[in-house]
Amino acid sequence: MKNNKELYEYYLKYSKKTPKPLRVKIKVGDLDFKNIKLDRDIERVKRRYLQLTKNELVELLVNAEQYIAEQNQTWIKSQFESFK
Known part of the structure; x- marks a missing residue:
């Protein structure tokens, strides 16, 4: 290509890559998990997850596990108290 x-x-004029948009940090909390609907579009969810970096996915997974563990603990405690 340098011969022509x-x-x-x-090529130099029009091949400039546009900078990638800055990624927004994912904030995952109780409200995010409480608002998940069972009948959501799974393909859309998959596409959204594919856009995340590996570190963002790990953060999301850890937060999801933490939320589940807290909800399980709350449920076990309420079951125990209801049998008193």
């Missing part, structure tokens, strides 16, 4: 100066200049 005009083509190379055209």
